[in-house]
Structures are given as structure tokens and as C-alpha cells.
Amino acid sequence: MSPSSPIQKVWKPELYKIQLEAPTPKPLRRTEPITGLGEPCYYGTEYFGEMGHQAAESLLENTPDGSYLLRRSPNAQEYYTLSVRFNNRTKHFKIYFKTGEGHYLQEQAKHYDTIHELVADGLINFHMQLHAAPIIQQINQQTRNCYQQSPYMTLNRRKLRALSNELRKSIIAKGNCEPDAKSGNNIAVTNSTSSKDNDADLILPLIYEKAHTFKIHTFKGLNWCEFCANFLWGFTAQGVKCEACGFVAHSKCSELVPAKCVPDLKRIRGVFGTDLTTMVQLYQCLIPFVVRRCVEEVEARGMLQEGIYRVSGFADEIDALKLALDRDGEKTDMSESTYGNINVIAGTLKLYLRLLPVPLITFQAYPSFMQAARNTSISDQIRNTNVAAKKLPLAHYNCLKFMMEHLKRVASHYAANKMNEHNLATVFAPTLIATPQHMTNLTEEIFMLSSLITNCEAIFN
Template sequence: MSNNEEENDSLTLSPVWKSYLYQLQQEAPTAIAIPCYSNQDDANKPHYFDNEYHGSIANQETQKLLQKDGHFLVRESGRNRGHHTLSLKFNGELKHYRLYFDGQFFVGEKKFDLLLDLVNDGLITMHLEIKAGDYIHLMCRAANYEQSPYFTLNERKRRTLSLGRNRPALVQPISDDIHYDKAHVFRIQNFKGLHWCDFCGNFMWGIVAQGVRCEDCGLSAHRKCSEKIPADCCPDLKLLRGVFGVDLTTLNKAHGSTRIPFLVDMCVKEIERRGLCSEGIYRVSGLRDDVEALRVTFDRDGDKTDLGPSSWEDINVIAGVLKLYFRLLPIPLIAFQVYPLMMTAAKEPDENRRSQRIKDAVQLLPPAHYNSLKYLIFHLHRVAENKEKNKMSSLNLSTVWCPTLFPGPDLQEINSTGSIPDFHLEATCLDVMIRQPLLIFSSV
């Protein structure tokens, strides 16, 4: 790969999402209701409570019942009959909150259909406040709009729309006296699935009301972050938002399917149709502007996008878009929880045991990630079978792909040792998968 190609690829595939808060949410205690088995009169129990309701019990008894972090119960308030207290254990301490119900459960501003969701949301919030309070306090103030995911992923879209309206193209720094002509219309949003802030790039934690979304363009952000976003709303953007930068599991849920994303399927089929013998496939980069143009086309036209040679003569452009799609996933294809297992497996000196441990790790991936990885690996295996013509062996392919499929250097934010991913071990894992896909993805 030439220096120009390496620079082009680096610019195209620069990461925009931050995983720190997502991983902390995964570590938060899980809510577990402590059931009441006493023979209390059920007629006195409010209809909206289940067996987590313990009636009138003292603090001392509550302390005995709540043994572990995440345990919770509901009891009648001792000083205010008819009112209820949510008691839960967190960080080794007992905490009590006045609990309200008006058709939904609430303690503060957020309201929940299920009490279990309320407690889980509270545990997540308290866990993040303890582990990352300073980080959360600074993340919005430290974010830069021109380097935000929203600006990065939608620069070409906004430029095209702006020129279409005789508006100034939003490709210059904010300080260059750009005049924005429409404010965003933000509303509190209950996001289904996993979402990241389009301003600071950080995970939007919690179960409900995780942030705000613009009704006109779909921009999503933390409430604090939304206060710093300039009035540059382009309503047409909601028609152009596509699959890039969307979590795989969330995308599958939205489409009601466990299939691989249509973009992956289309790109792989086109590359196998006319690129298997192309020298340096996946190593040689397509022109950055062409890759960006094809990305915008996918966002606009979806599965109607034409990938034929009459539209995209250079097969490396299609290969570049496929790599870009995986590079922009908020949760990498090799998900965070599986990554350490992969690195341990790669260190196994015995090849048979190494393959088995990699297979065991792959089985732990979320279904959406597993299915897409399986599809991609079998494709890369077919590419490697043509190495005499395309000069891309399994080892070459694994070296090119590992920075795209594994968690990137952003792990430094959460790794107490300050270490960065070992690309040699990552390449070893991918090489094993590409050489032995039938073994790695067999169900036996």
C-alpha cells in the first residue's frame, strides 16, 4: 500500500464513536426484585405492585432482605400511610426513595411502565455517576462540533442540501461567520435499543428518556449536548439517514429481522461478481470522494443503490464502503465483551486449541454480530482462495481488516493499564477464522 493509499484509508475510516459509557452501563448491577412470601392481606396491596410489595416492614427487616447490589423491594412508608418507599441496595448501601404511580412509576422526572425498568435505570445512573462522574461532567464541554459524529457523517449531505437551497455550505469551521437559518426542534426521546450522541459521540445511557431528538432532522444528543448544537437543522436529512453509524442489534430490531444488513450483502455480492481477482482488493483504497459519494447514495437509495460497473467502475470504491460501514459501527463487529477472549485465544500455542477457543469466543457474540461476522468471514475465505491472482492471502486480509472489525484505540479510555489493542493478536484471530470458517462457525 502506498503512503497516499494509507493516508486516504486512515481519513476515510477514522472512528467517531466512544465506547466508555456503554461499557460502564454493561457493568452496572442488574435489578432483582425480592419477593414477599408472607400471608399479608392482598386486599391492602395496591393493584399496580407485584410480589415485590412487602407492606409495612421496618428498616431492619429491609436490611436483612436486601443482601446484594441490585436487590430491591417496595414497602409502605412508615411515617406516611398510603405512600410507598422503594428500597434498594447499591454499592453496599441501602437507599430509599419515595415512589409514585400515576399510571406509570416514577421517583424523579423519568416515568416508567415497569418498576423493574425504573430500578435498572436508577442503578445505571448511579453506577455511571460513581465511575465516570467527572467524565460525564466534562464530555459535553470538551466536545467539538466540527469533529462530532453529526458533522463528520453528514458533511456531504448537509453541503448538498445547503447548496440546493442557496445556503452557505457547512464545510467551514463555525468561527468563519456561517449563518445558520433553522433551529433544531428537540424533544425528549425514549430510544429503543442502543444510541450514541451525535454531538459528543458518547453512549446515551439509561432505559428511557436517554436524550433528545430533533423532530425535523433526527439528530440525537444528550440534553446538555443539545444546548451547544448550532441552528443548522436540515429537515431533508431525515429522508437521507441510512444505516451508517447504527448499532447492528438496533438495526435488526428496527427491521424486525436477524438478517445481515442489506449494504453488506450487496457489497459482498458485487465484489465477488467482479473483484475476486482484482489485485490488492481491500488493501488498495478507492478515492475518498467516491467512497463518500457511494455512502451518501446508500443512505439515500437504500437497497435500490446501483453498484454496477456503469455507476462504480472501480471495485475498490465498493470495498472501501464495506470497510467504512463496519468501521463506523458504534459497537465493533467483534464486540467488547468478546475481545478479551479473542486475545487470550490468539496466545494459545497449540493451533487446534487456539481454533477451538476462538470458536468458543465467537459463539458469545450477539446474534446480529455473529451472523454478520460469519457472512463476512466466508466471503474473505473466498477472496483468499484467489490469492494467486489478487495477491491477498488470509494473513494479508486479516492484517487489513483487523483495525476495522476489532475495538479500536478508544479502549485506552477504559483500560487502566493504558494499553492499546495488539494488532498482531487480532490478525492472528482473523487469519484463523478466514482459513477455517467451517470449523469456527460450525454448530457442533
């Protein structure tokens, strides 16, 4: 990552990668009809009727993790029993059902529309407790100091400062006096300083106190905690969300978030740091407008620029363009008269891709890409990379294809810009591929990406 980057990568993908390895629900189906009381209308062939725990364990003994069945325990009243296989052991749980509320475990707040969802969520939580305990323990020991380094502040510091400055100006304009600390506004003016160092340490130039209104929330797609930057694991009710400003956090992290809720902040929340699939669904497009607009500008006036994508633009100009794209979206003025230095456009594109919570070449597809690149035969490389690319989510596939074709066109002007496929791969490898921070030797990744650029037409067609 370039030291001049105005924003460091903030998302921590470790928990997401661990969740990907969790077992999935595998219902055990009966093959014969049930005699006696019959099956409840809200269960299917995974219900085996009255059965003791030893018989259930016998049926599940040689099945893979995630296998489950439903049964009625002898003498059970008002509940059924879920028997599920995990870590080579069979676990048994009392489960209940209420019309309008769904399936749930005893004394648990979470309710599920289907047994499949209940089991999926349980398996993820079992897996996380087993394999991610140190990370979860670290999250639970967070201190308030994390707020200043949180993704929320990293991505929104300047927006918060600008918003609070407007509030301060309105207060001064109304009477040139400080409001009563006990007033309904809950705002007090501080002696703000223009010192850059001091300003960086401020949460806001105002002492602003407003409690968040956190509610348990079920998130669709991938979401990260805006306090600790770790993935929100689970199948349902993964964390909480502030109804007023949209701040997303783990339940435990929300207890440490300062009372700095700005209700109007949700109107100026940006596209940087948002999951790629969420972006294309939100804007109903194949390629995120940030990627498309930046590529259009580079191809219009940067193809002959020596060191394009390698030479860094000014960090403050990249930050300004990022804020403009967050604020104005596709209407952002990116013309030469506004951003004359094309390296600023190129740097903003790299920043956008670097801030994706899930990298363009996803954690799941990465091993297949690397394995394909190790083939000594070019035809085998192309064929296997084509297979690897098809493992990407559609949004990632389309964007990767778009970027590789663009970089291929950039490399075709090597005589002028001195950026061939290998040089471009060297620049983009840390941006497009998930690599551990301590990993410095990216030789294989660069070779793979260089091959992807060189053979993009054959791979994606």
C-alpha cells in the first residue's frame, strides 16, 4: 500500500474467511412415513417422529458436520428436539414454534422463518466459537480509543467535521453565544484549533452528544462493524444498527460507541468501503460508477502518461475526489479542468478497489486463480483461470473483466507510458488480491495477475 494513501485499508477480513469454512445444513431425510401422531405441518421429511437421543445419535453417527434431523423426545411437551452434528459430535436442542414468530430456541431472542436458517446460524456460531475465539475475545476487550481509528471515523472524519462546522456557524449566527449545555440541542462549542495535528485528534470541532438508537438487525449481504472493523458473522441478527444514522456494529461494540449520533449522516454516507455486490444492486448497474468513470478519464487522457497507476497523485486531491464521489455520485465533475493531474484519478480508482471489504479476487476464488497460474502450459493456464473466474460472484466477475480489459489497453501503450502487463500487475496485486499484511513477496500473485491481463480476452470470452 502506498504510504501516501490518504486512507488506510480498514476492514479486517479474518472473521469473514473463518465463516466461509463453517459447515452448512444437511437435513437427514426419512424414507418411510411416520406412524402415530404424524409430523407437524411446519416440518418436512427431516422430522422422524418420536425418537430418543441415542437413536438420533446412531442415525447421525457417520454423517458430515451440519447434518441434522428433527424429532419428538419421549414424554416431551410443547417442544420438539433438533439433533445436529458438529465437530464429530451430536448436539441436541429444544426448539419451539409460534405462528407469526417462527422457530426459536428456548430463552433466545432470535427467531427464524425456517429450520434451515436456524441450523445455518447455529453452525456458524459453533464454528466461530471454536475457531475464532481469540479474535472475538479481543473484540470484547475493545476500549473507547478504537472509535478514532474505526472505519466510521476513517471514512467519514472530514464529513463529520464539515457537518459539525455548519452547526457551529449556525449557533454563532443565531446569537454569537454558546448554547446552554442543558438545552435540547446537546451541543457545546469548544475552542477548536486550526492546527492540523490537533484537528486530527478531534472527533468533532463541537462537543456533540446524542445517543445512538441501536436495534438488533438482520443484515443482507456482507457487513462489517464500523467500530472494530471486524466482520459481522452469523446468518441472522448479526449485530445492531442505529435507526437514526445507520451506524453498524456488533452488539458488544455498540456498548462502547460514543454518543455522537448525527441523524442526517445517512444522507451523505458514501460508496467507498461498500461491498461490491451491494453497490451494483443499489445502483442497478454492471460496473460501479466509480470504476467506470475513473477508467473513462484514464483512457481519455492518461494512456500516454508515463508511470500511469504507478506514480501517486497528491493525497489531498485524491481525498477530495473521494469525498466528491461519495457526495455527488455519478454527477461528480472529474474533468481535466477540475482534476488536471490524471494520477489523481488513477489513485482514486486504486483507493476504491483497495477499500472493498471483499477484494475483487475474492477469498474463495483466490486459491483457484493461484493454482491455475502454476500450470506450465499457457492453454492450461487460460482454461483453468477461466474456471477460477466463474467462481467469482457476478459483480466481481464483471468488474474484474472490465479492469483487466482496461489494463490490457493501458499496456498496449507501453512504449509511451512504460507500464507493461508485469508493471501493472505489480501495482495492482496488493489492491485486487487479499494478502496478509506481513506478506511482502507477491511474486506468484504478480505473475498470476500479469497472465490475467495478458490473456484477458481468451479467459473472459
